[in-house]
Amino acid sequence: MTEPQRKGRPPRPFSEMHDVYDFLEDVRLRPSLYAFHSSVMHLQSLLYGFEIALQMHGNTGTPFDGRAFSDWLRHQINGQYGSLVWGYAIELEAKDRGMPAMDLFFELLDKFRAETAR
Structure with a gap:
């Protein structure tokens, strides 16, 4: 899903966020606000x-x-x-799948959290 298609609440003030996953939910809504060109590599650095x-x-x-x-x-x-940093690996995998890298990151993040919460 491209950013212009994303709708919802405005970004929250940082003071209202409780952890990194709250922050990532805001990134999900507006990736280019936090990561240059919606780059997963830039998000990884952040x-x-x-x-x-x-x-x-x-x-x-x-x-x-x-x-x-x-x-x-x-x-x-x-x-x-295998030997690449995860941000770059996701960007390459997204390119292979023909989808935006940030969308793939959040798809994988959701799956990771669901599996590791058990």
């Missing part, structure tokens, strides 16, 4: 920076577990992009 900031400031907030997501992702895309 999430990594978020994790570093939490560690540096002793915050016990919920970081995005990029390592667990990356390990899980290898099985989802048959290890095809």
